[in-house]
Amino acid sequence: MFLWFHKLGSPPHFYRIAGRFIPWLNAIFMVLVLAGLYGGLILAPTDYQQGESYRIIFVHVPAAWMSLFIYVVMAVCGVVIIVWRMKLAEVVLISSAPIGASFTFLALVTGSLWGKPMWGTYWVWDARLTSELILLFLYLGVIGLHNAIEDKRIAGRAVAILAIVGVVNVPIIHYSVEWWHSLHQPASLTKFDKPSMPPSMYVPILIMALAFQVYYAAVLFQKCRAELLQRERNSRWVEEL
Amino acid sequence: MTPARKKRLALVVLMVAGVSVGVSFALQSLNQNIMFFKTPSEVRAGEAPADRLFRVGGMVVAGSVSRPGDGLTVQFDLTDNEEQVTVKYTGILPDLFREGQGIIANGRLDARGDFVAEEVLAKHDENYMPPELAEMHKAREAQQ
Numbered sequence: 403m404f405l406w407f408h409k410l411g412s413p414p415h416f417y418r419i420a421g422r423f424i425p426w427l428n429a430i431f432m433v434l435v436l437a438g439l440y441g442g443l444i445l446a447p448t449d450y451q452q453g454e455s456y457r458i459i460f461v462h463v464p465a466a467w468m469s470l471f472i473y474v475v476m477a478v479c480g481v482v483i484i485v486w487r488m489k490l491a492e493v494v495l496i497s498s499a500p501i502g503a504s505f506t507f508l509a510l511v512t513g514s515l516w517g518k519p520m521w522g523t524y525w526v527w528d529a530r531l532t533s534e535l536i537l538l539f540l541y542l543g544v545i546g547l548h549n550a551i552e553d554k555r556i557a558g559r560a561v562a563i564l565a566i567v568g569v570v571n572v573p574i575i576h577y578s579v580e581w582w583h584s585l586h587q588p589a590s591l592t593k594f595d596k597p598s599m600p601p602s603m604y605v606p607i608l609i610m611a612l613a614f615q616v617y618y619a620a621v622l623f624q625k626c627r628a629e630l631l632q633r634e635r636n637s638r639w640v641e642e643l
Numbered sequence: 644m645t646p647a648r649k650k651r652l653a654l655v656v657l658m659v660a661g662v663s664v665g666v667s668f669a670l671q672s673l674n675q676n677i678m679f680f681k682t683p684s685e686v687r688a689g690e691a692p693a694d695r696l697f698r699v700g701g702m703v704v705a706g707s708v709s710r711p712g713d714g715l716t717v718q719f720d721l722t723d724n725e726e727q728v729t730v731k732y733t734g735i736l737p738d739l740f741r742e743g744q745g746i747i748a749n750g751r752l753d754a755r756g757d758f759v760a761e762e763v764l765a766k767h768d769e770n771y772m773p774p775e776l777a778e779m780h781k782a783r784e785a786q787q
Contacts, residue, residue: 519738522735600771
């Protein structure tokens, strides 16, 4: 197990494995996203109160989940960087940041577009919305900090600390709708309770969430490969490619 | 794990714990301000600020919506199932506004203790269902 882990941590090995996975991931993503969109936009019934407008949920909720998930991945990478000084973790962390920022942005924009007709406003300084906006700033902070430091090994350690410290925000986002009276509704899908929507609605959401996960993996691998080539451009395995 | 790594791991744990404690204290002290709205009970208990805008949230009492006067002003009662607050509002209501729906009004109390809203937001709950199912629910509730 550990041997496998160590092997994966070596840049040339990871470069090869990731390259082999990417076409498969792209194909799986296409299938899942088409199935999810078909299920969400065509098969799923309208909502009794919101009519068709609720369909933004099929993008909004998975994007919001991804924004949290990717941040947690970055924080785990941060711990690996600080404790084990693993080079590949630095690559994964910094390659994840723009993807996570995009998902966060997507969640904020789709929520805002839904909020105007439903709530009556594009934006409110509500606990959920504000903490999600802070998450976007954390992502942007990680990207900015990484770009600001010339030496990539030092930059890796700096962004690792930022990613680890920022992870405190993740439970705040998740529980914001329970801890405080907020305008944002509580979660409809939780692990422990019965979902408060019919399967015809939540199954497409789950498919879309899975599609986004696969998309993240595909883009992450691609970005990691590019970042690895950039960082290791003077090493022998890159010259041999 | 080598001692050096153990030390670094402990440092990371300490860092996260420290920041968590700091943030939780900060949030605790800000608690009242993070609340997006006050409930009618809190307003009746005199916890609402008199001099500035605040938000009150609750359910629109069924049958309480009326349009006195020019037809643009809406008046309705908000309840949290304990206390009620009368809200007056002039303007366009959001799509989700209806009797029995949770809403949030932003405004201030007038001299009579009524809430004069400058903005009305509809709060959606976490329940989603197709219209047919909602009809069935309603029919079942009517039977009981």
